[in-house]
Amino acid sequence: MKILFDRNSNAAILLAGILAIIIGVGVARFAFTSLLPFMLEDSLSLTYAGVLASFNFVGYLSGAIFAIFIKDINTKVKYFRIGIVLSILTTLVLATTTNETLWLLSRVVAGFGSAMVLIVGAAIVMVKLSVEDKTKAMGIHFSGIGFAIAVSELISQAVLKEGTWSDAWLVLSIFGFVISLYCIYILSFDKVLKKDAPKHKLSLSIFSPYVILLIFAYFTEGVGFVVQGTFLPDIINSLEGLEGYGSIGWLVVGLAGIPSSILWMRLAHTFGSVNIIMIAMALQVMGILIPTLTTNVYLNLLSGALYGSTFIGLVALFMHLGGKLAGGNPVVLMGAMTAAYGVGQVGAPLYSVALIEYFGNYNTTLYLTAFIVFLGILFLAYAKKLETRG
The missing domain is CATH 1.20.1250.20 (MFS general substrate transporter like domains)
Structure with missing residues (x-):
């Protein structure tokens, strides 16, 4: 058990990476797919659902391109944490309001947060891991996307047995907050790393x-x-x-x-x-x-x-x-x-x-x-x- 709270343990780093993906990709993105049929039955139109999905990917696209240009690993840690917070807060918006403008804004911001967690988080995991074959280890890390879909689906369905889709969003945001504490603790560095980013000419x-x-x-x-x-x-x-x-x-x-x-x-x-x-x-x-x-x-x-x-x-x-x-x-x-x-x-x-x-x-x-x-x-x-x- 002690090894899972050691910031430099490969097992802890991979676990934190997978849990982070569950927040950024499961809670903030794919739970929407899971809950969509129930939201459509209620008041959401299919056209509006498509627009929300499109807005989410606008946010993700902007975040993904922005992430490519973050060179410094300490800055990456900062944006990874911002991504975790945004993923949870934007889920809370879906739980607490039905204001269409707020939903559209929250989907864009959630997309940006997902990109920070998935892309920047992967870079942090890769730097922290101390294994020879990082390709295999990163394969384990990205299995988190499958876990993200499965876990968010199981939580959603469990809540929907007694509650509504907005209850499910609330439970997902609370769940995301609880596991985020572990992710933020493990996926950081004991001291500020001094690592100059390689400079390449634009060609x-x-x-x-x-x-x-x-x-x-x-x-x-x-x-x-x-x-x-x-x-x-x-x-x-x-x-x-x-x-x-x-x-x-x-x-x-x-x-x-x-x-x-x-x-x-x-x-x-x-x-x-x-x-x-x-x-x-x-x-x-x-x-x-x-x-x-x-x-x-x-x-x-x-x-x-x-x-x-x-x-x-x-x-x-x-x-x-x-x-x-x-x-x-x-x-x-x-x-x-x-x-x-x-x-x-x-x-x-x-x-x-x-x-x-x-x-x-x-x-x-x-x-x-x-x-x-x-x-x-x-x-x-x-x-x-x-x-x-x-």
Whole structure:
């Protein structure tokens, strides 16, 4: 037990990192997906839900790009703590008011907080860990995204048995506050670190046709991630005979996501990053299309499993490949990749709600989303062709 309160223990660092992701990604982001069907039943319109999701990703995108330029590790600790606080306070807003302007503002701020916790938090974990193979350890850290979905879903469903969705937001914010104390204590340094950040010249020479295709492919994955990430429980609930199965489907997403980044990174090491990214995206396309083809409960739960087991791994795979290609100039490429993914995240909920309102179901949205992700696979196939020629 003592080891879990030692700031320099690898076990404590990984545990604090996973708990931080549960706050920044589970409580502040994915609990919205979990509670959305219940909020829609009450007073929330689907169009407004799509706008809220889009605003959340605007905040995340701005935070993700901002995070790339924070060089000093002590400043990173400060912004990580700010992210934790913002994640909890913005959840409290959803619990205590129904003012639409406050909700929109809180979703933007929550997105920024999520980026600070996920991206800046990962950098702190990486610096603090004292292991030779940090890639494997970071795979364990990012399993926190799967835990974030599963834990926030279990808490939400437990509260909803007796209470309302606003009660669930309140319990989630209290839970986030309690575990945040441990995260803030462990993910800090005993003394101020003096570490000069390497300076790299701003160069656009890295943007070869191969890299541009990779960025376009990552944009399509941003679209593929966000549609199911926002609507999957409601998609399942909307199918005939599957009312109420959405929450189980969302729990399956979280459980499938826990080991995914570790497994995909190992496969990429053996078979090559681009090959494995293409396979993961193909599985994601299958998962997106399942609800349009069948109302079979097991196949639709498989849709959740395919989504959970691919979207987390794909972020890790793209970022790992981008890092390798960037060499000594990571900021420019990481910024471009993050922006492309973010544009996909911001735009997808907006076209989704427009198509759902027009056609009265999710099918057209899912067809378009699957087609966009499939385009990403084609971009990567062409990138491979260019690489072979090169």
